[in-house]
Amino acid sequence: MYKILIADDEQKIREVLREYAEFEGHEVTEATNGMQAVELGKSGEFDIIILDVMMPKLDGFSACKEIRKSTDTPVLMLSARGEEYDKLFGFETGADDYVVKPFSPKEVLARVNAIVKRNTPPSAASEIAVFEGLEVNFTARDVKVDGNKLNLTPKEYELLFYLVRNKNIALSRNKLLEDVWGYDFFGDDRTIDTHIKMLRNNLGEYRKFIVTLRGMGYKFEV
């Protein structure tokens, strides 16, 4: 269930979208002009905002811009005109998707679902990174090698997560110490090496992903 804000001056449009959205179990709020849309949308309480481009008081593009100043709630733009210019401009103002009228409510809802799904990873869907037989589940805080869950120590998790989140980026020892150990850690460089060693031992054949950058640090390379 999402909270959806629908902003369009045509009652017909709001109605048909509301009907479809509520049928799918979502909660709908309506706005009939741009100003109202901004006021409501700024609160950040919605999971997605649907904005018509042509609206009284404040057009959709401006409303989108304004809303983006306060929150990053995803925005789907609706336009009566199908001109390319509009689309491009829509994306530039920070819209997440763009649908041209006439549309089918089904299509709009499909897009809404797609957008919300990918814009709300932290809470719901677990964030998992897979590299061949290596599975790193940030949300569940576990790591699997060929399906077998590893039993890592806290530092090992943190180090691996950091490496994976920054995959394909060269990471100096200093950066690792700063970001994984914290700016106030003044320990030995060998500390990192030791943890890398243990991680590698745990990862088995997938140790290959952790490459040494001689004279520099390490990198998780895929």
Add this chain to the structure above:
Amino acid sequence: MYKILIADDEQKIREVLREYAEFEGHEVTEATNGMQAVELGKSGEFDIIILDVMMPKLDGFSACKEIRKSTDTPVLMLSARGEEYDKLFGFETGADDYVVKPFSPKEVLARVNAIVKRNTPPSAASEIAVFEGLEVNFTARDVKVDGNKLNLTPKEYELLFYLVRNKNIALSRNKLLEDVWGYDFFGDDRTIDTHIKMLRNNLGEYRKFIVTLRGMGYKFEV
């Protein structure tokens, strides 16, 4: 700069998209059927994958599903048919967006940009310099010659990075020693030459970019 995989059996389509994408500075790889798309796409090396729905060997939907098993690279689907069923099905198989043919390449690229932008929020976008077949990736700290990764030593990386960052600028030996070796290095001049030699050997035909400025130093010239 993104890495884009374009999978379509029509050469014409691949061509026009490639042209547009390369014009915007992206790196394009092509696949002509679904199987190939999956093989290439699974690597996770692409920033976005464009899949045609109708392809030999394996259709776009199945390819998308297959790719999603290994990586969460965003997928944009292309379809010759505009049927709603396709669109919904596309989103369900994990596609991030859906464009109906005939499309304008401009629109496709606008969508590609929008998708990639929202799918790579934090770091990602590597800082890469490309000179013909020579690729210098500062972020990943690697260098490729015609696609093959080189195995350089620390000094070689530093020297090359320094040269490239200061391309087309004449660099005296003193400046090189100071900036690459450090102000506290008081070694032999031949030291630089030796490293330049090794760099040149490693760069193969692209050694041509490193030009000697007799009586002065070196320059990376493009």
Add this chain to the structure above:
DNA sequence: AAGCGTTTTCAATAGATTTTAACCGAAAAA
């Protein structure tokens, strides 16, 4: 306070990298 798992330090070592020094050849100067 003892026990236990975790983290950090440390020293030895093997291997890779960097520097040096000597020599050669080519280009510039005389």
Add this chain to the structure above:
DNA sequence: TTTTTCGGTTAAAATCTATTGAAAACGCTT
């Protein structure tokens, strides 16, 4: 043309660095 200077090459010597195992320090739980 001869001399001088400068860059290229090479191989050996000197230096540096990642890795590893082992031990010490730490911190939580009982």
